[in-house]
Amino acid sequence: MTDLAHLVPYEEALSRYEPVIGLETHVELGTTTKMFCGCPTTFGLEPNSAVCPVCLGLPGSLPVANRTAIEYTIRIGLALNCSIATWCRFARKNYFYPDMPKDFQISQYDEPLCTDGWLDVVVEGRTVRVGIERVHLEEDTGKSLHMGGATGRIHGAEYSLVDYNRAGIPLVEVVTKPVAGTGELAPETARLYVTELRDLLRSLGVSDVRMEEGSLRCDVNVSLAPPGAAEWGTRTETKNVNSLRSVERSVRFEIERQAAVLDAGQKVVQETRHFHEDNGTTTAGRSKEEAQDYRYFPEPDLVPVAPDRDWVEQIRASLPELPAARRDRLQAEWGLSGLEMTQLQNAGALDLIGATVAAGASPPDARKWWMGELARHANATGTELTELAITPAQVARVSTLVRAGTINDKLARQVLDGVLAGEGDPDAVVAARGLAIVSDDAALTEAVDAAIAANPDIAAKIRDGKTAAVGALVGAVMKATRGRADASRARELILERMS
Amino acid sequence: MAAGDAPTGSELTRLSAAEIAAAVASGDVSAVEVTQAHLDRIVAVDPDVHAFLHVAGIGALAAAEGVDRKRAAGEPLGPLAGVPLALKDVMTTADMPTTCGSKILEGWRPPYDATVTKRLRAAGVVILGKTNMDEFAMGSSTENSAYGPSHNPWDLTRIPGGSSGGSSAAVAAYEAPLAIGTDTGGSIRQPAAVCGIVGMKPTYGGSSRYGLVAFASSLDTPGPLARTVLDAALLHEVMSGHDPCDSTSVDAPVPPVVAAARHADVSGLRVGVVTEFSGGGSQTGVQARFTEAVELLESLGAKVVEVSCPHFTYALPAYYLIAPSECSSNLARFDAMRYGLRVGDDGVRSADEVMALTREAGFGPEVKRRIMLGTYALSSGYYDAYYGKAQQVRTRITQDFEAAFEQVDVLVSPTTPTTAFPLGERADDPMAMYLADLFTIPSDLAGNAAISVPCGLAPEDGLPVGLQIMAPALADDRAYRVAAAVEAALEQRWGGPLLAQAKELREQAGETR
């Protein structure tokens, strides 16, 4: 167990040790059917209703590989600048576990489909090139409910209930090379790498990359060594870290914990650890009685995969614009600095702004609303921009209304509030709340006269030539019209009355 | 047979599959009559032979009725419609248990049919039931069956061979004219040889493994057992062909095996005698009959030469690394979680403990031995020296075959070194038991085609001897052609089939199950 008292404060840990991180990311592919059978991959079906003899591992059943899953894996490999194997095999990884129907997992061992690529991640304005060791294809396991214990967790449970609907779903594993030299930015680098990978996978259309549904999960490796050490330290592997924030927190925690272990003159144990969302700590996985020996051997029920070079080139040609290239293009089109672009990206606003521009707003306007009023709203309510109850088209409409002079910026904020509150489209909110700017002279004159009458002192000053005082009367008009008055026309009318 | 002279009752069980199919097609007999005759025969002799683990009388009669209805309706019938068959209990059947001869699967009813099962049903073949076998097809005698051994109809105190011993015994005892077996190291050919019938291991991938409960995936091959070469070929054709559910299934037309079986001509054919398998090592009578068979081929116009295949002597050790390695992984799924036996689940023990207790209780000694042997061979640190090396030897053996088939059209050897040995003789002597597959294993490792055809009785014990004919991959028809020629010539010499020389089994009175 980790004693929380035995952690080294983060900055102090970094002053004595250099972290090396590595990430293994599992991605459930968005194919229609499973890796080796024709059962659907749909999420949330009735338990054990998306199973067949193959994915249930029934005696006699045999796997046949899903062509689309192979294609998606190659897509991922190409997008990650990998080499695509000319010939490779699936292998069996043998170990007993109740959620694994065959008690072996069909995976790839020493012959992955894609090897040796990279993914660039921008961390605090600096580009970190994360090496990709391999991208391989395997099958997912079933899911267990642990029953009878107090916590619903595995420990203390009396028995478990297994649903094999997820068993056999194609799972791609993207393994990085060790990432060194990021220093105190190691946790952030880890998070940004996973973010970048997630965005890349989404743009490729190969997965819905929902961490909360488990379609994207990370194992995070961390080791520490004194700066300049000839060898890297012993690493730990924190399993199934299931949110971007947790990726960052788990790295940070392991740095603080391992530093304490090393400071005490002890050795870091190479082990599997588990991350706890509630308190941000990791704990050692229960050690297995026997060292795992997976006895990998080539899967005899499947034939080798030898992707035709023409096929690979077709896939390469069909790759969409990747997120990094798209960011570069948008940055140029929108005339933003690198830092501004990073801010948009970190706020998750890139797609929203892109869509708002596509719906007719100018890039600066789109950016202004999303990064201004809407970002404040998201912050205040603790939600993500993407989760706000407003569409890019609605934001674009607000922007158009401002451009047309129907509303001003101040009114626009009220319109946005109305849309967010579920009062309907911007036009409906303007109508319902009566937010359109009042610019007809009859209505304005009435307000102007009232303002003059109510402020004789100010009126006198204006008549004496102190025109700077006009602002105060305009303010009174605005107040009386609850901000709806056309301020410049009001000013003109006041001056006409005073002359 | 002449019209109005249709065979009845027990006579029906003596017909070949081809004869039965013709009689059913012509309306001389009904499929129901044929099926009933075989069910009666099973009741009469199976208490002694114990070829079947499960007899599906009602289902068989219903399938037979279906064939008779189709005939009455004038619908076209397949070449084996209405012919009864005994199915090795390693093939899944949705309407019958599938146990693989193991306690761990006692009573298991698969929710699906194997591809071979489906094809048989679609062809109108009448499945009588499921036959006994060495547990998970591991063995050469059926003594490893959890349900007791089958007995050789030639001598009930002897083994019927294995692992498809229930299938070979059923055919030799006239309980069925046809049977399905599976061959991993000789499990079709060796039981066929010791029971005096025909058994064919098709080219690997020629017949589908989907629904065949795996022993060693890269070796397992379903194939036919029958009393005549033609019958075997007819069944071969019906059961084979590309299956998209089996990635290792060959996507090519089935070789013209039926035509080959009808073309019993070996003149000009080059026959190679495998040097390494023709010296000592075989029982005297086996060697004598083999030598005669080679002389017979020569007299029929074949050119016989001796061919050396130097790595064949390493086939047995390579096989006993590869097959156990694959089996250790294939049989992991019998873990008490989803189907089959569960032992020791007292609410306190963990899943791991229940797995280990169940597997301990559910598997027999030979299966345990092979699982541990395979686990050892695949372990890190041993992989290269054992499994890896065995795979290289496999390449060497295949290369030996390739070189040989440049010189000759087929290779021949005895099918197995001895005739049927007494039950119990080798039961706890695995190394002695393994020798039964000495000559059959090379073709499994290379994945080519090989058939066993009866070539006489060993003088010293009066028991059948088999001649093995090995042909290149996808040249299954060539094996049939040679086997048919040998069969025709020998039956002429003997004045009838070899099986006619077996003494009649005692028939017991009883009710049809």
Next chain:
Amino acid sequence: MSITRDEVAHLARLSRLALTDAELDHFAGQLDQIIGAVARVQEVAAEGIPPMTHAVPVANVFRDDVEVPCLTPEQALSGAPAAEQSRFRVPRILTED
């Protein structure tokens, strides 16, 4: 190469076989004999010889990404030693995957 009783016990644990002591003794002797015999493969000159993992030299056998009918939950669970809530009920699991 010989195999010890302890190694056989290790193999039994890896293979999830709760062997009795008598079985361990018996199998240790037999496995030792068998391993001694199969080790003969090491006599074969195999330098540069590729391993043969499949009997048929075929590659790229794929299926289309098209749904086919599944089993019903009843069929799937039909052989289950224990089931609950349409799921397979299994004894408690001690270690995380």
